[in-house]
Amino acid sequence: MWGFALHRWKWFALLTIASAILALNALTGTLKPMAEVVWLDIAGEGGAALLVLIWLALMLNSRPAGRVTNLLSLGLSGIFVAYWQDVMDEVIQLPATIVWDHWLESGAMPVGMLLLTLGLYHWHKEQQAICDQLRKREKLFREHRDFDRLTPLTRAGYLREHLALASRCAAPPVLLMMELPDFDAARRHLGERDGQRLLQEVAELLLLNLRRNDLLCRYAGHRFAALLTDIDARRALDLARELEQAVAAFAFKSGQGGTHYSRLVTAVTEAGADTPEAWLERANRDLDEVRRRRATNVAA
16 A cells, blocks of 8 residues: 555665666676576576565555565565576676675575564564554453544543543653644545545554554544653654654555545643643644644745
8 A cells, every 4th residue: 555656766776786787797797508598497596586576566565664664675675686696697607707696696695584584573573563552452442432433543532531540640641632634635635435544544553653552542533632651741742753754654545546645743732730621622722733833834
């Protein structure tokens, strides 16, 4: 669902490297006689290189940009480079004085495998975090049955219950309000069905980028609220910026095949001597002020 556009530079870099390897072999070596070409080796090594490209395409088409995606793509690219040079060796004879082809074959493969292993490790940790969120959601559903009908989030009523408990804590949490300011226009452009799917996928993206103990709710419409625990205002602001960047990089694919990008506006509100309703009202005012200020800056 992330498409080609978000990862086009990765494809461009890999194509450039593959072209450079082909040019180096063609300029420094000579074609082998047909009688010396082992077609079975070409089929095996070329097929392996093609499969690695397919794996890379499937991975990039299903993931956003980030550290895990970079590690996986670098690892697969290293493996592809090694296989690609193997294919070149089957059809081009290089002078005995040239050793860089051995470095490409013997060096790119283990480096690629190492990077791929690191990427798979962090992908595993990422999946564990998602599973933890799903288990948390299932537990809340069994105990409270207070989930939103459209998104995999709790509703505002459940948030108010937690605000009442949080106000009595020694270290009160921080309330993070979020909104998609362009959602109404996006829904008119995409249609009701795609508009609902966009809201669902943004909600899942926010869940993935929050911490395990944070509580994310759909407050109303296209406005979300997150109750952040064990965090100060500065770190909460950093987390808010990360969420804005994650939504900005999210390439939503509509049913018509088009790509839509969204914006997220956030506001961090610390707890005071407020009731839960007053705290929420103050947080909503803060978010409205941020949205108006950014709209004014864009218009200017």
